[in-house]
Amino acid sequence: MERGSWKRGAGIPTRGASASLRGSRDHVCNVQVSLRLRPCIDALDTASAPDAAASPTAETSGTRPQTSNASVELLDEHGRCSYRGACFKFANAFPPEATNAQVFAQHQEHVCRVLRGYDCTLMAYGQTGSGKTHTMLGSEGEPGLVPLAIDALFAQIVRRSDGAAFSLQLSALEILEERCIDLLHDRRPV
Known part of the structure; x- marks a missing residue:
């Protein structure tokens, strides 16, 4: 995978990114975390991630955002996981073109x-x-x-x-x- 790209559904399985929190009065509130990736918009961005800007991968070029159990891994410039176990789960993940x-x-x-x-x-x-x-x-x-x-x-x-x-x-x-x-x-x- 190219630097600066994201991979849908990658990583370890978890229960999802929605959390139900109970307060002191047994009040339940739902928390949902969504991820939106900003597109490369200037020379500095494209210089730091030339491969991702020049040729989007299949993982980033879809037209529909993934809307459930999305996950993102941090990758180094060689496409390897940059941090052991660095997988983040989100309720929604939106690609740069969203x-x-x-x-x-x-x-x-x-x-x-x-x-x-x-x-x-x-x-x-x-x-x-x-x-x-x-x-x-x-x-x-x-x-x-x-x-x-x-x-x-x-x-x-x-x-x-x-x-x-x-x-x-x-x-x-x-x-x-x-x-x-x-x-x-x-x-x-x-």
Whole structure:
């Protein structure tokens, strides 16, 4: 396997990436972790992974994201496992060409559960330049998870015919160098 590529379904078998956690009051919450790989977008990326950028492997060139029991192994430049036992399991894994709409489609059910009284958190985590802002906020041509979630919630509210009243609260924060920035305002620290 080429450097910079990912392998679907590789690694040790586990029970999956969804976890059910029990709190002190026997409250059950589901946690699902998804992986989204950022495509190579500049000369630095392609210089560090020329083979993966020049010729995608069968494992990375599929058009549909793997949506369950996905795993990723860390490989060295020779395609060998770089760390013994370094296999990470995810509920969903999205290849570099996945769109924000495809990512949201896998999480829309969880987002819409807020209309039934559940809480939902969408969180992007990664190093600077890894695509967190693009995934969460998107662009004019490709809306991110936050605008897609808002659209989905209001579409569900409009379709409801039971006369229920709703009060929705949304926070979108960026934590950068131990500072919180409110993304729904003009980049002012909180």
